[in-house]
Amino acid sequence: MGDDDGNYFARWSNEARSGVPSKASNRYVEECGGCHFPYQPGLLPAQSWEGIMSGLADHFGESAELPNEDAMFIRKYLLDNAAGRVHAGLPNRIMGSQGDRGFSLRITETRFFRHEHNELPQKLVQENPQVRSFSNCNACHARAMQGSYNEHEIKIPGYGHWDD
Incomplete structure (x- = not known):
């Protein structure tokens, strides 16, 4: 080795x-x-x-x-x-x-994605001008580019850290 x-x-x-x-x-x-x-x-x-x-x-x-x-x-x-x-x-x-x-062609339509994001109100995502869409991963997941979607690293623009 x-x-x-x-x-x-x-x-x-x-x-x-x-x-x-x-x-x-x-x-x-x-x-x-x-x-x-x-x-x-x-x-x-x-x-x-x-x-x-x-x-x-x-x-x-x-x-x-x-x-x-x-x-x-x-x-x-x-x-x-x-x-x-x-x-x-x-x-x-x-x-x-x-x-x-x-499976769908959309990540946001997978059962796993829907389960993980089901508690988020529209006002924090679709109605948030800094996020706009659930497909905008890196708006809330600070380390999305590195492949990390850890729930403890979520920070929603205009709201702060998310804790479900």
């Missing part, structure tokens, strides 16, 4: 317990993060990402078409790191909570 093996196992164990693996592809962050928060692949299963990548001509009402090489690279990145294909706590919980129900 090398000198870094202890750190590897600590990181692996921490990711398995906590959030979403955050090894981001620069190309993915650049292409997709240019328009919206670059959601970690572990927030949806492969079949959802495949559906998203197959429909870039109408990506939630916008054209997000990419050059073929970029689209193939990003598709592979998303599928390889999707929920159900990575060992991490949050993707495992997302997959487990869905049961035999099919």
